[in-house]
Amino acid sequence: MGSRRSFLQKLGLGTLAVSVLPKFAISESSIIKINKPIVLSTWDFGLKANEEAWQILSNGGRALDAVEKGVRLTEADPSERSVGYGGRPDRDGKVTLDACIMDEHANIGSVAALQNIKHPISVARAVMEKTPHVMLVGEGALQFAKSQGYKEENLLTEESEKEWKEWLKTSKYEPIVNIENHDTIGMIALDANGNLSGACTTSGMAFKMHGRVGDSPIIGAGLYVDNEIGAATATGHGEEVIRTVGSHLVVELMRQGHSPQKACEVAVKRIIKFTQNRGKSLDNIQVGFIALNKRGEYGAYCIHGGFNYAKYDAKGNELIKGKSYLKSNG
Structure with a gap:
């Protein structure tokens, strides 16, 4: 006993x-101190877009509202030639827009090949919130946008039309890294409540075939959000991002324990491997990712140098040069 x-x-x-x-x-x-709120966006036009998003985030607002507001600014700016109004047209002279949005609950909405509507990101959000579907395309997307009160308008500016007519003289499709490939604003944010959301919007590759859709409106390719882990978005050659379901890959790599920076690097190197295995050159292929985890840690990586991204947090708004696999190209 x-x-x-x-x-x-x-x-x-x-x-x-x-x-x-x-x-x-x-x-x-x-x-552990969490760096929140924080917003990241692709390219130098992300600085102004971040300012719009920060107005919501700094007042305790929802990340979803912030990313929509942020990218709408870029969509409406005719001087930004790869997004929304003033975007470069396809080879038929038509401006077709793609966008998607995703919130902290895995709600998603997307539009592709949408014409004559300045803010495809808001139409994508309406698809998410007001339909049983996740993606509308072409004429159906336009009909839906009009049913929601969006007005049709000509998105082909005089400058874009002039470029298109000049291109018609040769009709040679030869994307230039960080120019024609500089085609998307992707934005991801972590709000004060610790929730993530993301948005992605583009006019796509300049002088693409009519009907071509890249990665930007495809959840998992151009954008992915997992509120338990993190968020990622892509820019560049959409076909290569789709091939690896790139943004989802970045988030899954973070789930496995990689930092946002390392996850972006691994994902880009996988695209490089796939490209080389197919006997293709990297010369005219650019892909970049930005990523953000639940602790507010972030990172970015691309194939060619010249890619940059904007970060806005309590320390302020700044443009950061993305690390790259190859030296600067633009």
Whole structure:
């Protein structure tokens, strides 16, 4: 009996020690300062877009509202030639727009090959919130946009039309890294409540075939958000991003324990491997990712140098040069 009592006492003390110490250790080690709110966006036009998003984030607003507001600014700017109004047309002279949006609950909405509507990102959000579908394309997307009160307008500016007519003289499709490939604004944000959302919008590759759709409106390719892990968005040659479901890949790499920076690097190197395995050159292929995790840590990586991204957090708004696999090309 004594030995049994002694055993139980030892067991009780051991259990007590195990039950108390880990909790103490966890409480001590879990005091990690989360960098929130924070918003990231692709390219130098992301600086102005971030300012719009920050107006919402800095007042405790939702990341979803912030990313929509942020990219709408770029969509409406005719001087930004790869997004929205003033975007470069396809080879038929038509400006067709693609966009998608994703919130912290894995709600998603997307439009592709949408014409004559300045803000495809807001139409994508309406698809998410007001339809049983996740993606509308072409004429159907336009009909839906009009049903939601969006007005048709000509998105082909005089400057874009002039470029298109000049291109028609040769009709040679030869994307230039960081110019024609500089084609998207992707934005991801973590709000003060610790929730993530993202948005992605583009007019796509300049002088593409009519009907071509890239990665930007495809959830998992151009954008992906997992509120338990992080978010990622892509820019560049959409066909290559689709081939690896790139943004989803970045988030899954973060799930496996990679930092946002390392996850972007691994994803880009996989695209490079796939490209080389197909006997293709990297000369005219640019892909870049930006990523953000739940702690507010972030990173970016691309194939060619010349890619940059904007970051806005409590330290301010700044443009950051993305790390690259190859040297600067533009």
